[in-house]
Amino acid sequence: MLHIYAATTSEPKPKSRGWPFSGSTSADDDYDPHEHRVVEKPTTYGETMTHMVKGCVGAGLLAMPNAMYRMGLIIGVLGVVFLGVFATYCIQILVLGQYAICKKNKVGYMSYPKSMKLALQSGPPALRWSANIFSVAVDVLLFGWQIGVCSVFLVFVAENLRQFIEFVGGGVLPVRIVILSLYPILVTACMVKDLKKLAPLSTFSNGCNAFGLILIFFYLVQDDIVIKESMFEMKSFYDIPVYIGIVLYALEAVGVILALESNMEKPKEFTGLFGLFSIGMSIIVVLYATLGIFGYMKYGDEIKASITLNLPQDEK
Secondary structure (H helix, E strand, O other): OOOOOOOOOOOOOOOEEEOOEEOOOHHHOOOOHHHHOOOOOOEOHHHHHHHHHHHHOOHHHHHHHHHHHHHOHHHHHHHHHHHHHHHHHHHHHHHHHHHHHHHHHOOOOOOHHHHHHHHHHOOOHHHHHHHHHHHHHHHHHHHHHHHHHHHHHHHHHHHHHHHHHHHOOOOOOOHHHHHHHHHHHHHHHHOOOOHHHHHHHHHHHHHHHHHHHHHHHHHHHOOOOOOOHHHHOOOOOOHHHHHHHHHHHHHOOHHHHHHHHHOEOOHHHOOOOOOHHHHHHHHHHHHHHHHHHHHHHHHHHHOOOOHHHOOOOOOO
16 A cells, blocks of 8 residues: 655665564664653553454455355355455555654654655655645545444344344334434444543454354254355356455455554554464454355355345344
């Protein structure tokens, strides 16, 4: 996403900061942006991991069996692993690229748009004119992405809550009324900007997610599973874009990554091959692939867009 341009000099090559990005020029080696960040209430390793899992594990997880249905078990699993590694690598480049720009400009932290602007201003001369344009473009794209993700999440939660209310005898409510009733709660939660204070809420949310996944897996493994040869076959080439969209929507949480890294007590633990982000993404990829495999093997070609639609609807 960011392109870092290093001018050729007669100075020796700088030492690498670690995988997969090398440091800035030797003149800036003494400046560490992490040491100059002012964070009033930094989050610990565990709190950051909690926020990351909460940000990545959402409604997209329940669509993974449908993604496996489109690509088949073999290509589907390999695709989830590949896209997970690809997404992890790209975000590593983004975070480490931002670190290099902060180091060069001797600031502790800067936003996505400003990082893009300064990267282009210090990049190839042919691209410097576009610095302001792409700075605005980053804001627009992030805004659009967040609107889309939040809209899908809100509709998903409201529709499931509406079905639950109807199931327990609360009557039939229009989904718009349910969305409107959720609005004050969600807005109040979003007004809390302190990630330290949000950590207990993320922990509670992860606990609810874990409980729900346990119930789903209970239904997936309680009966014998019949594996058919057709489950290993890709349905259509036209399903490839849909599959990629489902997986990337499920995996990506780029809008919160820099916020998590910037609020860490020890931000150097975030990046790297065995850093917090890589470990967290590995756990998430395994979880997504596992649910996708078991969900597709259980329901086969009858799998719905969300696996919750395949679960028994008449049990209390």
